[in-house]
Amino acid sequence: MLLKLFLFSLLLLFKSSALSNKKTHPSALNEKAGISPPEITSSTSIVNIQKFRKMQPSASELVDGILAGNITALSRAITLVESTNNNHLAKANEVINACLPHASKSIRIGITGVPGVGKSTFIEAFGKFLTSLGKKVAVLAVDPSSTISHGSILGDKTRMEELVKDKNAYIRPSASGETLGGVARKTRETITLCEACGFDTIIIETVGVGQSETAVHSMVDFFLLLKISGAGDELQGIKRGIMEMADAIVINKADGDNIRKAHFAKMEFNRALHLFPAKKSGWIPKTSTCSSITHEGIPLVWETIESFLGLTKTNNSFFEKRKEQNQYWMFETINEQLKLNFYNQIEIQDLLEPTKKAVQSDEISPFAAAQKLLNVYQSCKINSEDSQ
Template sequence: MPNKKPHPSALNEKPGISAPEIISAVAVGNIQHFRKIQPSAKELVEGILDGNITALSRAITLVESTNVNHLAKANEVINACLPHANKSVRIGITGVPGVGKSTFIEAFGKYLTNLGKKVAVLAVDPSSTISHGSILGDKTRMEELVKDKNAFIRPSASGETLGGVARKTRETITLCEAAGFDTIIIETVGVGQSETAVHSMVDFFLLLKISGAGDELQGIKRGIMEMADAIVINKADGDNIKRANLAKLEFNRALHLFPAKKSGWTPTTAACSAITHEGISDVWETIQKFLELTKGNNYFFEKRKEQNQYWMLETINEQLKTNFYSDPEIQKSLESTKKAVQNDEISPFAAAQKLLEKYFKN
């Protein structure tokens, strides 16, 4: 039997094409110069409101910048976009590495764009604590969704933020909403600590699980289970369908052990396959029911108010931390104080108090 021709993939590297001699070096230089020109805040806002993806991407890069000189411009863009935001459904999706988050999001995102939705996927990739690098591989894993004109995928490095939630994800949501995206999906790293931060910026929190990984017993654990509005057992295909349905029953029993949610919503369990797309439509139907209930009892709007307050306080904390470590006097004293702590010449707590007192005296 002859070998089947492999399915073409966007990941295959193709030989490059040499630039024809007719291309002007001057023209190339002009293009490169144009790319280096930084648009004004007003130009970025106008582009975002027109649905210009390039303007949106450049604005997100500006917002994510750690350069203090970019802060005022970034705030100007965000404030101008705020009146045009808050018109989307924000969905957080989490699960341990290997559960199939990217495959699920691609199938789910394609389903939504086929319904006429505009979908923005904000995927946070874990950064290396050694090299500080990040693969940012979601655009290559979601090779079908990335080509969809009604979808926008933005991978961001988590940086030094605890748990892997990019520091500026909340502001990025505002920019995407202003650009006309009505469904925002936030994918977490899935390492444990990031879920709380994501839960504080979304309307619906979806927990992906797989069967046969011992997760059924972990279903009785608190924390992440209490935050979930729905649990979906992924990879329910082939020989795994029976195990997935069994896991679904186990998680359903576990959910009954938790107290009722303030939203009045009873979390659901379901099984799906991101490969065959079986059960994908049911997930969206569940989200629609959740929105109908929570908007009807006003919980949806009250939660968003609480989230805005939470992120104001988080921003204050983040800015104080940045200002502290950027202070020249602190930078002078920090290394010697670290060595004193390492040599047991001063306790960590006394050292911290000493540095804080110096900072507030400046």
Template structure:
């Protein structure tokens, strides 16, 4: 039998076609038609509203896509889900690598699901600045939580976006809320500006620390402390219990030195052992107390409104920047301008003005 006939026979078999005389191209076309078509925006919306996590995953993939057609469909899905969102508590969790974020989130998530909560974990994995690749290993690190029917874990590559937070994390929150998840946990990469970005999209901001790492005083000086609604010293187990308690006292004193928060909340410090599942219930009680306070003084709604405006402005900035750099004239002019700036033939500010003037001139 010839190679062509062999290939045809194999393709025919996969497509469920019995005619031996069918050509390769015909068989390929039949296979394509036999595959399940991509769900429409309405089907995705209906699936999400019915709590279907497969539809949720597909919709998130859609909003993370840079394809123009996908973006239009994603916007339709987001708009359809928006009236059913905003019913969750959004919790940002940050800490330097090695502090035990994944272990804490798994223990915390399991505690929440045991209380009947539905928990979505949006874990942002750091992307390499060289290869732009990402490990996306959170599902392997949270072996117990990933098998929980009331939990949903979505790792996303941070890419090169604001502070390392996945570009569409804000929209993903909306979809998860519409899918019925009442607790949204957002884990940051813990490398700097990501904390600022996450703080602008959550209700409660939790800072994880470890004792004995030699950075307690440095941590007190950092601006992130001003954003934290609670500091939790993790790994308070074994020989580390005494150090953890000393660190708690140190952070307690430091937290009282910062200006009073608009929410009226006084940040607290506590210890926990994610490994031994100790102190996890106290963390949830702290968050519950905070939520009760900010609902009673209406700060919760005020903050949500401010965040919505913030992300509208961020989206405008992002789209303008994208449009600017995708203009053929700008792409062409940018290369020559770069060389002139590097050779000190023109100042960076004058070069920027030339590029912007050219951009706006073409928009007239």
């Protein structure tokens, strides 16, 4: 009986001790009190830093910074160029025009593939390989924008955690916005700024939408299509889409149990390429396999690009292609500017909403409504010219 009383007393003592410890040592899941700022924090310094961040450098200051290899100046200039604010247009054009004589000295590589093919992981492995060769690499990663919220994750830097720390690499994520073709609205101008900043290898990662990514082909020298095993066969050869534009097809994720499947896919795509007409440059597209994890096959990709450059620069097709691209982007810029001018016209903005409602209620046809707005825009331009 005494033994039972003794054990019962011990049990009560243990429970009391446990409850006491629980109160003094709360669970790690509980919210902890915030850390108060140290007393040495200077409110004056905070204000000065905030003012500095709000300061807008002049166009000449941005250009000087870019030519000196200043990444901050480059980033601010890209933000300026990407702006849709009409007040920024003249300044952005001034920066681009000043950088043009220092551009066009890089190799531009477009990399595309369906979502999940491993573009970001491949680019990190490929980029690290290039920087190990002494190259300066700029990665322009285009992220898809939501058609509902118009937002974009811009998370490519997260996946390239090693490359982003490389002093010879620069990663700039941009939202695609309403631009089709797998690129952002101002990717072409961004290439010019990166080249002027001293980057000799520009990699453009597209959004990865499959057969419709064509705009990127008109701004790069070499177009690389990433594939994975089990994603197609010779039937792909009759799809006159993205495969027809590819200068090389690389089967990614060729590691572990997937090596045999990747080599089989390589043979399938190699047969599919024979169904395409010959390229004007005389280049015959290559197929290969690689692993972004083990880095197996990564050097071969660069060897293929070097072979391409050797051939196309010798027969002058490299430079002819760039001339054609410059002409293409002249017309694209005209179209973009006309569109912006149209929607920024005050009279158009006043008429747009009621005209949309009239179209939705079948009071007027979409074609007649469009013509009506265009007529108003034309009248505005004529009146503006007369007033000058």
